[in-house]
Amino acid sequence: MDFGFSEEQLELYEAVQEFCDDVLAPKAEETDAKGEFPWDNVKQMAQMDLFGIPVPEEYGGMGLSWMDWAVVGEQLAHACTTSGAVFAAHMLCMYPIMAFGSEEQKQKYLTPLATGEKIGAMGLTEPDVGSDAGSVKTKAKLVGDEYLLNGTKIFITNGGAAETYVVIANANPEKGMRGLTAFIVEKGMEGFEIGKNEKKMGFPSVPNTELIFQDARVPRENVLGREGRGFRVAMDLLDVGRIGMAIGAVGLAQKAYDDGVAYSLVREQFGQKISEFQAIQHQIADMAMEIEAGRLLARKAAWCKDNGSPELSKIAAMAKVYTSEVCARVCNRAVNIHGGHGYICDHAVQRYLRESKLFELVEGTSEIQRNVIALEVLKEAISQRK
Amino acid sequence: MNIIVSIKQVPDTTEVRIDPVTNTLVREGVPSIINPFDENAIECGLQLVEKHGGKVTVITMGPPQAQQALKDALAMGADEAILVSDRAFAGSDTLATSYTLAQTIKKLGEYDLIICGKQAFDGDTAQVGPGLAEHLGIPQVTYAIDIEVEGKKARVKRLLSDRFEVVETRLPCLITVVKQMNEPRHASLKNVMKARKKEIPTWTAADIEADESRCGLNGSPTNVVKVFAPQRHTQGERLEGDVNDVVERLVKILREKQVV
Numbered sequence: 001m002d003f004g005f006s007e008e009q010l011e012l013y014e015a016v017q018e019f020c021d022d023v024l025a026p027k028a029e030e031t032d033a034k035g036e037f038p039w040d041n042v043k044q045m046a047q048m049d050l051f052g053i054p055v056p057e058e059y060g061g062m063g064l065s066w067m068d069w070a071v072v073g074e075q076l077a078h079a080c081t082t083s084g085a086v087f088a089a090h091m092l093c094m095y096p097i098m099a100f101g102s103e104e105q106k107q108k109y110l111t112p113l114a115t116g117e118k119i120g121a122m123g124l125t126e127p128d129v130g131s132d133a134g135s136v137k138t139k140a141k142l143v144g145d146e147y148l149l150n151g152t153k154i155f156i157t158n159g160g161a162a163e164t165y166v167v168i169a170n171a172n173p174e175k176g177m178r179g180l181t182a183f184i185v186e187k188g189m190e191g192f193e194i195g196k197n198e199k200k201m202g203f204p205s206v207p208n209t210e211l212i213f214q215d216a217r218v219p220r221e222n223v224l225g226r227e228g229r230g231f232r233v234a235m236d237l238l239d240v241g242r243i244g245m246a247i248g249a250v251g252l253a254q255k256a257y258d259d260g261v262a263y264s265l266v267r268e269q270f271g272q273k274i275s276e277f278q279a280i281q282h283q284i285a286d287m288a289m290e291i292e293a294g295r296l297l298a299r300k301a302a303w304c305k306d307n308g309s310p311e312l313s314k315i316a317a318m319a320k321v322y323t324s325e326v327c328a329r330v331c332n333r334a335v336n337i338h339g340g341h342g343y344i345c346d347h348a349v350q351r352y353l354r355e356s357k358l359f360e361l362v363e364g365t366s367e368i369q370r371n372v373i374a375l376e377v378l379k380e381a382i383s384q385r386k
Numbered sequence: 387m388n389i390i391v392s393i394k395q396v397p398d399t400t401e402v403r404i405d406p407v408t409n410t411l412v413r414e415g416v417p418s419i420i421n422p423f424d425e426n427a428i429e430c431g432l433q434l435v436e437k438h439g440g441k442v443t444v445i446t447m448g449p450p451q452a453q454q455a456l457k458d459a460l461a462m463g464a465d466e467a468i469l470v471s472d473r474a475f476a477g478s479d480t481l482a483t484s485y486t487l488a489q490t491i492k493k494l495g496e497y498d499l500i501i502c503g504k505q506a507f508d509g510d511t512a513q514v515g516p517g518l519a520e521h522l523g524i525p526q527v528t529y530a531i532d533i534e535v536e537g538k539k540a541r542v543k544r545l546l547s548d549r550f551e552v553v554e555t556r557l558p559c560l561i562t563v564v565k566q567m568n569e570p571r572h573a574s575l576k577n578v579m580k581a582r583k584k585e586i587p588t589w590t591a592a593d594i595e596a597d598e599s600r601c602g603l604n605g606s607p608t609n610v611v612k613v614f615a616p617q618r619h620t621q622g623e624r625l626e627g628d629v630n631d632v633v634e635r636l637v638k639i640l641r642e643k644q645v646v
Contacts, residue, residue, distance in 0.1 A: 007584060008579070012575055012578055012579070015461065015572065015574070015575065015578045016575075018572060018573070019572045021570065023572070044572075046576060047571070047572075047574060048572060049574045049575040049576045050572045050575065053575070062575055062576065062579075064575075100449075105494040292392050315590065
């Protein structure tokens, strides 16, 4: 077991850190406040080759590891939560094409996503379908050489900004979840419209929109994998999505911690820095400890992905639920350390606290993650009894 | 275009601390960086090559650890890098430095353009670039904010203290650039990985056929007699008060200076 990185990895992370320190972090507040998709950041992230880290080089990627993607994702979320969220959501579109796409689909769709020339999004959630992914109501009907899609997706991250969408619809409702099929849908296809962009508790610059399909015409060759494979595609990409959420949560928690510690080192009360009070010190110790544990779990999940570990679903779910709950606790503590100032918008910690809630909810709530974990560990226990 | 960019490794002055006891600069543990103006020079070279084709070769004279600055330049996208390093170069002033760099460039062979930052962050002399051009016997244009290359000519816009000046020069020539010219790019992941695979050769005094009497301390006539803080130039005089009064004083000053 090796907790270190190679010299090459360290050089790559250092380059990313310089970019984060010089470009993303100084305007993170402005990027959030603007309420607009951060195109300028995204273009520069593309120039830095950040989007296609684990994508093979023949499709415009870097051919690096999921571990590298995880470390960079944490760096981005730490510097600018908005950019980190766009980065993670982009992978939800890129990964299924990478894992299930045909050679033609990879050439056509994966390459521009990996280079960051185009942004991607993924559509699973519907007004009546959240964690119960098997009950997707968007229908796909084969007519000649095209599928006609009908239905509405909601809360789609990167919606509107993205040009490429991976959409889960049911092509054979009688078969239930076995009818689920993944489609690559392009912005501008007839019958496909971007709907309302939701106002949220945080992340105003990250779009979460409706995708509206009214007899949307999607060519048959845009089926990902084959008809009926949609549930498998969704489950596989959710594992990656959970790693994405875990690294984002760790990055945000680290930022809130950094701000809290920095404040405790300058704020004086009763004639001393508040960092000298044991009550504050214990909070700092708890934050540091939990972030470290969360980071290890998130990186273990990335390691599982790199090594094709059968434990991936379990570890990714553990990483997601643990880091998101750590993130919420850390952000809450960071506000506490700031005292009344933490409630004032001049300090960013109140924003971190609002943002932290996101990580507990998306890609499956904490409750759903616990279901996944319990299912996996009970399966293991039963097989051991035999 | 065959472009040579000459750079210098300098201490990151934003990280330099002052020893509270001796009041001298603490240089130990201070990270070294590419002289910031030289990053503009590299960026300028990369942009010209993107537009006109060719390659960017980065050179530096310095101790072995100056290799890091060259690695950083390669990570920005430069094609090749050469370190010129020899004990014989220790203690070089700007004359010896520009001589050594000129010998290096002579060994490199054909080139169209040499680009330097306008000056180094630590020494602030702004002499090495112009000195280099003199040693090579080529035209020089300093303080460039924009360069347009057409065939064997360059149109260069110079940033002076109170105006711009546009000059045309034949190539090859040497141009020093100001920081307002561009925004140096960050090292992308691809370039970092490419840079890792590149060898950076080290050339010694013998390699560049340098006359050792013109290198290092031997070749440096400069003697540091005294170090002092220069007097600040006054930024001008502000006239305040009653308008009629101010106008009267202004006219009087202008007459004294024989402006009117």
